[in-house]
Amino acid sequence: DVRHGPILYLEDVTVSFDGFKAINDLNLTIDDGELRCIIGPNGAGKTTMMDIITGKTRPDHGSVWFGSRHDLLTLNEPEIASLGIGRKFQKPTVFEALSVFENLELAMAADKRILPTLTARLSGEGRERIDEVLATIGLGELRQRPAGILSHGQKQWLEIGMLLMQRPRLLLVDEPVAGMTEQEMERTAELLTGLAGQQSVVVVEHDMGFVRSIARTVTVLHQGSVLAEGSMDQVSSDPRVIEVYLGA
Numbered sequence: 001d002v003r004h005g006p007i008l009y010l011e012d013v014t015v016s017f018d019g020f021k022a023i024n025d026l027n028l029t030i031d032d033g034e035l036r037c038i039i040g041p042n043g044a045g046k047t048t049m050m051d052i053i054t055g056k057t058r059p060d061h062g063s064v065w066f067g068s069r070h071d072l073l074t075l076n077e078p079e080i081a082s083l084g085i086g087r088k089f090q091k092p093t094v095f096e097a098l099s100v101f102e103n104l105e106l107a108m109a110a111d112k113r114i115l116p117t118l119t120a121r122l123s124g125e126g127r128e129r130i131d132e133v134l135a136t137i138g139l140g141e142l143r144q145r146p147a148g149i150l151s152h153g154q155k156q157w158l159e160i161g162m163l164l165m166q167r168p169r170l171l172l173v174d175e176p177v178a179g180m181t182e183q184e185m186e187r188t189a190e191l192l193t194g195l196a197g198q199q200s201v202v203v204v205e206h207d208m209g210f211v212r213s214i215a216r217t218v219t220v221l222h223q224g225s226v227l228a229e230g231s232m233d234q235v236s237s238d239p240r241v242i243e244v245y246l247g248a
């Protein structure tokens, strides 16, 4: 498993809604193992961009490649997910009545395309994977507790863990720290930076302090295309970025 070059490649992608270009000639390359932050004002096209990658929205034109082999525009949503592209929406959607462990078990069962029943006996390998993921998300101690008792932050980590059960190659994460305490944000920064390298992680986030704490490369979207790209220091001192954010 050699890691080099782009894992995700969007070229000249345009999406219109009733003639309005939500995405306008967007070019974006994500490298294998990279942690990338996408920022931009409301309406910049961040959600639409994620929808294109996962196959929820079809562009008018352009191309979207995953690795060098997969033309995502020829695939439907489940096919794209099965390539190893996982998406975490802003609101956590864990199964509150089930334990932390059972949530992860269910996520694995879904991967194996067997009926997701809680009585499904897991192989030793499956249990090992759950232990690994529990350690990664820091919820080992709470494994037998119902997910409903978790804090907001812990639920977000559990949901990331559920995606990790599928061993994704690319994780798309929408506003992971919205509503989190400072401490939870720090833990989330550790989690996401730890995941990068093993998989690519794309984070859409509004909290600039958080972005600064995790990002190597930041992409600023504006009116559906890339306005600036570089380190947080580079983009935050870019006059065009300042203008967009301050509305000058």
Ligand code: ADP
Pocket (backbone or CB within 6 Å): 017, 018, 021, 022, 040, 041, 042, 043, 044, 045, 046, 047, 048, 049
């Ligand atoms: P962001 O996530 O950066 O806030 P979005 O991708 O949600 O931006 O939206 C980009 C633009 O496209 C906005 O102007 C939004 O109103 C418009 N838009 C998004 N989805 C639709 C849709 N299904 N129909 C019409 N307009 C849409």
